[in-house]
Amino acid sequence: MEVIVFLVPLALLLGLFGLLGFLWSLKNGQYDDLEGAAWRAISDDDETQAPRCVELMSESRP
């Protein structure tokens, strides 16, 4: 049973990595827009035509 002396701290260490990962993702703003993240996952990458406002912008640059 001496093996638990290694196994328990090892398990805790793994858990700690999980916690650090969570704190990192929180700091990184991953929880700021949960609704948007849900939709982004299903949106396609390639179906947008360049909108007209590009021309609008380039005409009116100061």
Add this chain to the structure above:
Amino acid sequence: MRATRDFSHYVKHLGSGLAHIDLAVEGISCAGCISKIERGLSAIPDVTLARVNLTDRRVALEWKEGALDPARFIDCLVELGYKAYPFEAVTAEAAEAENSRFLLRCLGVAAFATMNVMMLSIPVWSGNVSDMLPEQRDFFHWISALIALPAAAYAGQPFFRSAFNALRSGNVNMDVPISIGVILALATSIVETIGHAEHAYFDAAIMLLTFLLIGRYLEQNMQRRTRAVAGNLAALKAETATKFVGPDEISVVPAAAVKAGDIVLLQPGERSAIDGTVIDGRSEIDQSLITGETSHAAVKPGSAVYAGSLNISGSLRMRVSAASEGTLLADIQRLLDHAVQGRSRYVQLADRASRFYAPVVHATAFLTMIGWLIAGASVHDAIITAIAVLIITCPCALGLAIPTVQTVASGAMFRAGVLLNSGDAIERVAEIDRIIFDKTGTLTLPELDVVNSAAVPADVLELAGRLALASHHPVASALARAAGAKSPLPGITEQPGQGVRGILKGEEVRLGSPTFCKADNIANEVLSRDPEVSVVAFARGEKRYVFAVRQSLRPDARAVIAALQKRGVAVEIVSGDREPAVRAAAEMLQIPEWRAGVTPADKIARIGELKRQGFKVMMVGDGLNDAPSLAAAHVSMSPISAAHLSQATADLVFLGNRLAPVIAAVDHSRKALRLMRQNLYLAVGYNCLAVPIAILGFVTPLIAAAAMSGSSILVMLNALRARPLPQENL
């Protein structure tokens, strides 16, 4: 004079040559919108970041400084089909976002600790009945302590702080028994571990914190969300002022950037965003949002114009006065402060429960200890049993009972078009038995409506509508809206104060005052039938038509009033408007009780009178003059079109042209309050079952953990029932 738009007030300079702006955007609803907006904006050269936040309905933009004018981003979004306006986070919202992140961090730490302590506790529980060596048990307990102590010290901060603050000011809130329970559980566990005892409560203490933090986080998140929506609505109102930056040069700036002493221009059809004094020009202004009075007031140099007034006929040059100098506003502010103090005495359900709960629990624990001492137990055993009672009664489910229901109910109300400004509004709405409605802008729509459009040939209406697009006059805008006009006629000139005219196929067309169109006879005939309407005349060649324009009631107003009366809620109208207008509305809606020409102070007096009679009054109003009475009422509600101050004061805000959200608010709140009470009974009932076991000294950490998670899950499941509500067709 062509006005430039100046949004530099909102631009943040990030250093390293980048500028940042936050825009509130209306109409983002789906995945398609996200990619459309992000691609559209990113395609602009020099834009380095365009990120949509769908939860808050906002867009964050960064670009190379100096290369672009932020006003162009708004044009671009308009081009893409979205209304947008720069957004400035108020400090309260920023603080709330930070607090919400802190709670989530605490929750993460507590959840991590709970899982790992549980991993160690379960072998101990099962080992105690089989063959675990005492050394192994102690080892597991020490490791549990190593995890639980720092985690509790960090994740318990929100509770310890709040309990400390409450105790310092001589109060007791729910956090006091929580903090005492957690600290005692941890302290006993350490003492027990040192003494090689069988039971330690590290798991119970940290699990309690986890469950409570879930409740706290839900509550906080609900508040943050409504605050964000309210912030967007305020931003999208786009309160701007046209400011003179030179003798002849004007610039449209956000109202927040205007200072006292600035000179601003107020054009016809514009609503003033500031308080000021007229220095040049004559006009009529509509002060209905401020006084509730629908007839127009004449202003000349020297007259005061308050924020929210609508300029009707002529251009005005105004000097901005500091808000505090305006006597009317100062009056309203004073009434408001007074009224708000009165309301803060309301004690939330959760606090009422904890005032009763904490002494009972602590007394029970104390009596348990005394009882065991008398019965001959050792001091150590008596103390341990007393602490077990404290742990088992720790209000875990009580802490979840109310926030979970609030979160679910506020989500349901959000879908019904009701936004909550304050968290305890649900409890207060559920108790009301009387509603006072303001008339103008609340029972009626905020915009004018043409009432006799059916009496005029369709082609005439269409032509008049197109002509009306050339004018800024509010009556003309109502006509243009009623006709659904999109394209203005070419070559139209405006005659200030009279109307617009032009030539169409060789014929002269005119739209404006009856005298301007030589249609006085028809106009007088229309006015004699209904003296409450405003008239606008239209002339084409020799033909004359007169349109009658008035404020119309919200489409479902009558049905909603009837539905409210059916629910046992008495309804009355208290308005600052003239008597005939109020009487007409009251008769049409079948409201027997109404008062007209009421001043803000009298409105408060009326609410006070009803309060003394024991009524719980909800006030629904939109004007600046309603703000104090909104604050004085038991609970208050405003339409989204309301004046800024009123909206900030109201507990709930409703969207859209219909009055149905008022019913939805009442129904959802009543149901939610019922569920909150049920939840409290469930939580207390669960404790009542567990407490005798604890008093008798049979509680093991396993029973404590099972009782805690069982009751918490039960309460959460019950809260989900706040979601659906039978639909009623109005």
